[in-house]
Amino acid sequence: MDTTAVLVPDSDSDARERAAIDRSCRVPVLLFFSVAIFWLLMGTLFGMIASIKMHVPDFLTTFFGVPAGELSFGRLRPIHLNIVAYGWAAVVGIGVAIWLMARLCRAPLRNAWLVCAAGVLWNVGMIAGIFSILLGYGNSIEYLEFPPFVTFILFLAYALVSVWAVDMFVHRKKGHVYVSQWYLLAALFWFPWLYGTANILLNIQPVAGSVQGIITWWYGHNVLGLWFTPIGLASAYYFIPKVIGRPVYSYYLSAFGFWALALFYSWNGGHHLIGGPLPAWLITASSVASFMMFIPVLVTAINHHMTMKGNFHMLKYSPTLRFVVFGAMCYTLVSFQGSSMAIRSWNYLTHFTHYTIGHAHLGLYGFFTMIMFGAVYYIVPRLTNSEWKSARMIKIHFWFCAYGIIAMFVALSIGGLVEGEMLLNPKGAHNTFPDIVEATKPYLIARSISGLLLTVGHVVFAWHFVLMLVGMGRRTAGATLLTEASEEREGVAI
């Protein structure tokens, strides 16, 4: 029986089509979101422990009185990184990508079992990987700490999603390919190759010496640039215009920005190796490419700003818009900062300090995670046919996360510069190594406090999501929101 007509009172063909697409996405997308939010909480927990250990070194070194290597910073920190990168960010990203792909292809989800299988496989890999690191079998290669057998599982899962995406694209409804779709295809199509290549050359058949560094950062930067960034931007290019009901200011610029990003981003990795034992031309080429990133970033920033212009008051009214615009602003900021960090003289000061950590959090949290939160707020009501329970909870989530990430970024940036300055002059009377460690302590404590703010936001968000999942959201008659306004009203103070 077709229930669409019941769901959509004014059975308009577009609305019916959308409802069918949303319905086809329900199981896989909610599956991805649920596990992603579980990993978000786990990642927050491990991040908090690792952060506290930075200024309270004796915190949690024993397990019921027994000294435990499993609880050392050297294992908890990579666990935090891998959980938030591959457990939360990648999984929620795939969930959003599935929904966006189906919507933009204007076709119900095909082969849902394929993505569901990928989701299950992925999480098996995640659990195996986390325990491997916990038990001391992790690699020391940043972003690739999982041992080879785990990366193989993750690669298979990625590949399934890729195959699904290509199949979905081939069977799309004829018409224009929207800019978000280009970004998604780029992410879903390129990433398995990157991941596989990096793993073969580093884990399975390791290349010699310093070439490993090149491969590591070619991968390490591309995981951000060609995986998280395209998914984040695809979401921003869809949700900002869609929420406010206004087409992208300059569609030409959006297409141009995509191709510029595709051209320049994959060169950027080398700037992580400034000062390393590598050919200077390689690092210089990478620095130049990092500066060329100004083009796609500026294009995107101008485009989003001009789309929003005259609609900034909408930030008061739409949770999705609020998160996505915050994320888009962070994208501009973090990208310009990243380019500046590729300047040799500036890198000389900031490299190997907390400044870089601040940059990483601004990117993966301020930009990517915030946009994903916004996307989840938009997508979930359409899958569960109910509205979010409480405006207040969304606002708490937003403000705690926004202030948390800003505080973290400011604390780590200032702390990093202090640290960098002292490290460059280590011989002064008050610049011994313990002095430097001591000097960064206030900033690290500030970072832990900002982490607490994020934790509050995440717990509220997760709770809200669970309420939606168990059907405790507000019921609405329409398949899409806002067709029928809900009966009760809540305090809407901003």
Added chain:
Amino acid sequence: MSEMFIFYLLIVGSMVVLGGSAMYGIYWAVRDGQYVNMKKGAEVIFGKDEPVGKVTDLFPGMKPEDIKQPGAAKKR
């Protein structure tokens, strides 16, 4: 020998797969006329029941009528 072979295969393959797919992508897009009508392209995400001008996301409990244009109060 075989190690170096894998190495070169992957390095060259990376260039061919990543660069090649991007080049094919832009070739296809131009040939297909994807970039002929930019205005129409930007509007594909809107439809009959969610047209340009319709807000599609609000805080729970809000109605589209609740949206106040900035400056609207002053005019009155």
